[in-house]
Amino acid sequence: MENDSRNKLEKLKEEYHNIPVPASARENIMAGIEKAKKEKRMRIVIQFTKKTGLTAAAALLAITVMANVSPTTANAMENIPVLGTIAKVVTFRTFEDTKDNYEAKIDIPQVSIGDQANTEVNKSIEEYANQLIAEYEKEVTEDVAGEGHYSVTSNYQVVTDNDKYLSLRINTTVIMASGADYVKIFTIDKATGQVVTLKDLFRNKADYIQALSDNIKEQMRAQMAADDSKMYFFESGEEAAEDFNQITGDESFYFNENGELVLVFDEYTVAPGYMGVVEFTIPKSVTGDIG
Incomplete structure (x- = not known):
């Protein structure tokens, strides 16, 4: 009798597991699982940020570094919302x-x-x-x-x-x-x-070359006045052909952590070789908020 009851119970369990799941229901289940995974990843990031005292920007920087180091991490991070x-x-x-x-x-x-x-x-x-x-x-x-x-x-x-x-x-x-x-x-x-290019950045500012050049000249004057070891090909008094007059618009540039434009000049371009590659950070009062 006990064996008959057990056999019936096993048969009912087997029939339950064999009930077909509609395609729409399966899709909803899988979507729910994927959503839960994403939410879990986000909770991990948020908890990590709180525990370590990192700012949101610092957390994003850490994640970006991880993405560049590990392709697997990068693929996972691409699915996290709001991180950009x-x-x-x-x-x-x-x-x-x-x-x-x-x-x-x-x-x-x-x-x-x-x-x-x-x-x-x-x-x-x-x-x-x-x-x-x-x-x-x-x-x-x-x-x-x-x-x-x-x-x-x-x-x-x-x-x-x-x-x-x-x-x-x-x-x-x-x-x-x-x-x-x-x-x-x-x-x-x-x-x-x-x-x-610089032209792309300043498409709405026709006089950007003059504005950036004037600011660079101001920085050159200030640096040379404050430090005798600093020297630029600028206002030599001899109207030398290599003297810096204005930028060409083809200079390399990047944005620093404050979103300020930084122009970069190759060695020997605007200063003697011992100065190496030189950079000039242009304040937002000159460029506006473009970075």
């Missing part, structure tokens, strides 16, 4: 070569922002790297006697990653008889996925 567009920068390839007194190591990055392909941006980055490679190979090829010296090192860093822009800075050092540092910055509009 996740930008990822990875080394696409590295050109390395060593021949006698010649040496090259050029890291070539690739950018992806959200679900955009960013094909044009990455093509521009690779074209810039290919110019460096071509110049190196030209030096090697032309040195028939094998007595030359040439070294090129190029790497990159993310200097801006805010709600609006991603700025990828390419730092290159070329050493021949002496060394020279060069900087190329690709600032990308996250909304469009396109590289932006």
Whole structure:
């Protein structure tokens, strides 16, 4: 009797588990599970922020760093709401070569922002790297006697990653008889996925070149007056051809943590070589709130 009851109970359980679930109900169940996972991830971020005393901006920075370090983390973070567009920068390839007194190591990055392909941006980055490679190979090829010296090192860093822009800075050092540092910055509009120029930023301000140039001159004067070791190619009194007069509009730039525009000049461009690469932070009173 007891065995019959147990068998009936097992049969009823089996019939219950075999009841078909409508497709619409299954979709609702899966959507609920996915929603719960997202909410759990958000709670983890919020709890982490509270426990560590991080500000929201600092928490976002930490998450962005994690996204660039781990592809798995990046894929998970892309599903978290309100955090904004996740930008990822990875080394696409590295050109390395060593021949006698010649040496090259050029890291070539690739950018992806959200679900955009960013094909044009990455093509521009690779074209810039290919110019460096071509110049190196030209030096090697032309040195028939094998007595030359040439070294090129190029790497990159993310200097801006805010709600609006991603700025990828390419730092290159070329050493021949002496060394020279060069900087190329690709600032990308996250909304469009396109590289932006100073002209794009100031499309509604016709006199931006004069306004930015005047501010840079003011900074040059102030720095030279405060520090005898500072020197710029500016107001030499000899009307020298290399004296800085105004920007060209093609300068590299990025935005600092305060959203201020920073213009970057290559070594020897506006100052002697010992000054290295120089930067000028332009106050928002001149630029307006563009960063």
